[in-house]
Amino acid sequence: MPTYYGDTTGTLSGSQSGGAQILRGGLEPIDPYTGRYNDQLYGDAQALAGHARGGNDIIYGVSASYSTELIAGDAATMDGSSRGGNDTIFGGFGSHLSITIVGDALELHGASRGGNDLIYPGSNGASGGGFVAGDARTMDGTTRGGDDTIIGGGIGMALYGDASILSGHARGGNDHFRLSDGAQSLYAYGDGRLTEHARGGDDVIVGGSNAPYVMMYGDGALSDQARGGNDILIAGSNSFEIMWGDGPKTGTTRGGSDTFVFATGSGRDQIMDFEQGKDHIDLTGYASQGIHGFADLTLVAGAVIGDSDPNATSIQFSTSSVVVVHGVPHLTATDFLFA
Structure with a gap:
């Protein structure tokens, strides 16, 4: 398994800093006949400790x-x-x-902090699973995630703004996603599972167009005393998205104040965890269709798409554009933002 390091195969420690390196994968195929590769690329070192600093690297994966x-x-x-x-x-x-991509490291411990990374994971997906995180697989202690940007994402990929699990007193950064057009079976999490005293960042997830199945989570499942961030989830055009501002909650957790945004031609979408008095549905993008207030909406009791839910309310804009708000039988004007 070819492994490449930008600075050292060991540890950067003390006040050492990594250089600004350019790394490229795909130099040594494991099978020259098929052109297959099995690469590991680290922008700086095997480990960063003490007050070490990673460099501002550019890394190109295998094509x-x-x-x-x-x-x-x-x-x-x-x-x-x-x-x-x-x-x-x-x-x-x-x-x-x-494919596994982390903006900083596989694990963040202690009081380490992630950088502000820009990740293009590609749009072709991975048959055996794709994992992309702005900072790490896991974060604990008093770690902090950077303000990362993830653009793209392919079939079967799971994208995380910070990490898949945040525990201890870890805090997520304020991350931004722009998902691929046509994405299928794509999962995007502003923050992954939050446990203990972890806090989610204030993230923005923008869906792509013509995407047949996308799951959006401002924050993943919350347990113990974790707190979710104030996230913005923006539906793509002509897409099918299942949207959670905060995932399922247990313990004394508290979700954030989340905003779900829809515009003309947004497709067939579902909001799974709308919290009245806290969250909002932004319909300013429907002003061109004459929707400027609560009286302009067509509301239907129950779920007209997805699983049957007698406590849901469906907002119908056309036969191809509908938003199902689960668990809320009576929406009010204060639940919405209009232009």
């Missing part, structure tokens, strides 16, 4: 089908008060067997 790839903007692990660089990562093209 070959049937390959396996792991890319970390800085290191495998970060601990102490280390800081990740502001990295730019291109996941490559081709349908991978599996």
